[in-house]
Amino acid sequence: MNRPLVALDTPTLYYRSYHALPDSITNSAGMPVNAVRGVLDTVAALVTAVGTPRVVAAMDADWRPAFRTAVAPEYKAQRVKDEQAGTEMPEDLAVQLPLLNELLAAAGIPIAEVPGTEADDVIASITAQTSDSVIVVSSDRDLLALLRPDRDVAIMRPRKGGEWETLRLPELQELYGVAEGSQYRQLAALRGDPADGLAGVPGIGEKTAAKLLGGYGTLEDLFAAAGAGAEGHGLSEKRRTALLHARDAVERNHRVMTCLEDLEVADFIAAAGSQADTAQVAALAAEHSVERSAQHLLSALEAVR
Structure with missing residues (x-):
């Protein structure tokens, strides 16, 4: 080997x-x-x-x-x-x-x-x-x-x-609250990366992003839940509004962050x-x-x- x-x-x-x-x-x-x-x-x-x-x-x-x-x-x-x-x-x-x-x-x-x-x-x-x-x-x-x-x-x-x-x-679960790498990339797309000039969703940092993804699974499912007015897993009305407003930016972030x-x-x-x-x-x-x-x-x- x-x-x-x-x-x-x-x-x-x-x-x-x-x-x-x-x-x-x-x-x-x-x-x-x-x-x-x-x-x-x-x-x-x-x-x-x-x-x-x-x-x-x-x-x-x-x-x-x-x-x-x-x-x-x-x-x-x-x-x-x-x-x-x-x-x-x-x-x-x-x-x-x-x-x-x-x-x-x-x-x-x-x-x-x-x-x-x-x-x-x-x-x-x-x-x-x-x-x-x-x-x-x-x-x-x-x-x-x-x-x-x-x-x-x-x-x-x-x-x-x-x-x-x-x-x-x-260690990903312990440090970032996500199970594996593809979910970490989705977390990063929500959070944004100021060092790279990529804005995330206002009011959603790493911990909140991890909680939302832990509850809804994927970005696609999270946006669907926000559009349907879901309230669980930390998805408040304020966050639903912020997510839907920033959806295009988050999806661009995800594409840019994908190697x-x-x-x-x-x-x-x-x-x-x-x-x-x-x-x-x-x-x-x-x-x-x-x-x-x-x-x-x-x-x-x-x-x-």
Whole structure:
């Protein structure tokens, strides 16, 4: 049996490292390498913790894909910093990504990127297309929808102090009051996601959304109940009115939050766990002053082979 496959939501990791480590960490040319160093150290620690060299680094080929903004033009619109380039990424982070990609690929970690899609879509396709256990590393709550009874998936979320929280299917009920991932996505559609510019139903937060879905089962059934004047499971007149008024927005949220599962990811899965090109890693690391972190990653990968 194959050991678990680790699917990295790499943007989560490089943004976290970029903000956690000082920009005074640079290479000899003065280019910041704080995010690179942080990601290499984080992946090394993860590999050691889970005991597998089978790692895939999912990337955003497009952080605001056209198929999502066509449904909800407001999707992440408030995060655009450069209207002409259409990006949210600080320049001193953007310049680090080519190096990060080169180092990860040279270490035997395939860069999983599909044109026109986000890292979430790549990860969802990987979990849908492998029978192996998958450990998804991400702080993105949308990926909790991947926790399903028919798949062996865990979500590892970063916490303060270098700690990690691992969530599996049973924890969804305890933490969010829903039984499985598809119901969590419906909860999220009701709640909305301000970070992504998606408005939910006024007056309905996570707990109320979970109670309503627990009572009525699905969004479709919930809206039918609201339209029929039902009163159980916390469905007051005020909430019925709010739900029906926001129905179109909730349905758009649900479509936008649904990740693609049919992308061509077989090659990424097959390449996970490849042998590192240690000479290439060493050369890149020396050129960019990240030798310790690069060696940390190589040693961690070799130790679990």
